[in-house]
Amino acid sequence: MSVTIDKLAQGYGKTVVIDRLTLTLQPGITALLGPNGAGKTTLLRTLATILPPRFGTIRIDGIEVDGERGARRARDRIGYLPQDFGVDPQMTVSDFVEYAAWLRGVRSGQRWRSVGEAIDMVDLADQRRTKMRKLSGGMRRRAGIAWAIVGRPRLILLDEPTVGLDPRQRLQFRKIITSLGDAVVVLSTHLIDDVEAICDRVVVLHGGVAKFDGTVQGMSALGPDDLPGHSALERAYMHLLPESERRL
Structure with missing residues (x-):
């Protein structure tokens, strides 16, 4: 399984959000870092086949996503959790995750087991019959993670997945993802400690281009001691920003 992004350009109207980005993604956990407006969510939405590429090509598991036909073929390989996701408030947790499995094309004979596995992984087994409208914010976020991982998709896209989770739940999330x-x-995250704990690779986006693409250790080595930050990785992130954005 691999995802190839070649000279991808994306934007809205005359605004360029991603500018000729080229990346190859392999199995493992890649963090997307960058300030608000850097293009992280736009890139995830493009990889999720919600937005067609404006220019360039994307191949997911060998499938070129060059139109609706290619997008449909790729979607059963993709699990996507947006930062803000809508739900039917009358659905139970089980119904919500089962709907994701159905959309992803999980076979009916395997669906119930896959749904149960995903719900167990996010520690919501005792809430599986609870309606989504009755869940706390953290529980709702965990149900969203179950939505993204049910059926074990080959490409999993997570936009700020730990927002609203308490420290214990964040540790559990790290265990799930690893x-x-x-x-x-x-x-995609703003939490450097999550990146340090579980990610193999970091891509720093700014102005629609990749300012860094490499290992967590390689990025940490870039962090001068005189920049703000509580860790070498935080200081490296500040180092990669334009000087005008480094001031706190």
Whole structure:
């Protein structure tokens, strides 16, 4: 399984959000870092086949996403959790996750087991019959993670997945994600400690281009001691920003 992004350009109207980006994603956990407006969510939406590429090509598991036909073929390989996701408030947790499995093309004979596995992984087994409208914010976020991982998709796209989770739940999330090592996982986050704890690779986006693409250790080595930050990785992130954005 691999995802190839070649000279991808994306935007809205005359605004360029992603500018000729080229990346190859392999199994493992890749973090997307960057300030608000850097193009992280736009990239995830494009990889999720919600937005067609404005220019360039995307191949997901060998399938070129060059139109609706290619997008449909790729979608059963993709699990996507947006930062803000809508739900039918009358659905139970089980119904919600089962709907995701159905959309992803999980076979009916395997669907119930896959749904149960995903719900167990996010520690919501005792809430499986609870309606979504009755869940707390953290529980709703965990149900969203179950939505993204049910059926073990080959490409998992997570946009700020730990927002609203308490420290214990964040640790549990890290355990879940590290168990999906055979998938390509792309994690957009602002939380540097999550990146340090579980990610294999970091891509820093700014102005629609990749300012850094490499290992967590390689990025940490870029962090001068005189920049703000509580860790070498935080200081490296500040180092990669334009000087005008480094001031706190």
